[in-house]
Amino acid sequence: MIRTTINLPVQLHHQLQYVAKGQNQTLANVVCKLLERALSEHKEHRMKQVYASLKQVKGIGKDDLIDVSSTINERLYGPVGAWKGWDE
Secondary structure, three states: OOOOOOOOOHHHHHHHHHHHHHOOOOHHHHHHHHHHHHHHHHHHHHHHHHHHHHHHHOOOOOOOOOOHHHOHHHHHHOOOOOOOOOOO
């Protein structure tokens, strides 16, 4: 554990003390548990955002590009290749 100092509004400190006494725990333990829960919810929310973003870009690539390593020359230099005319 790392010992640290934070500044809290008086009312919030009183609420945390009340909860700690009600659960027969230390104030530090209550704060740690609340922070862990909040960070877990934040991470879950962030992951949902990432998955939503990935859903938006799903399928934007060409379906015919299954194994480009076997057709790299055609894909780059072929009649409709990305670098058509660069080797001239």
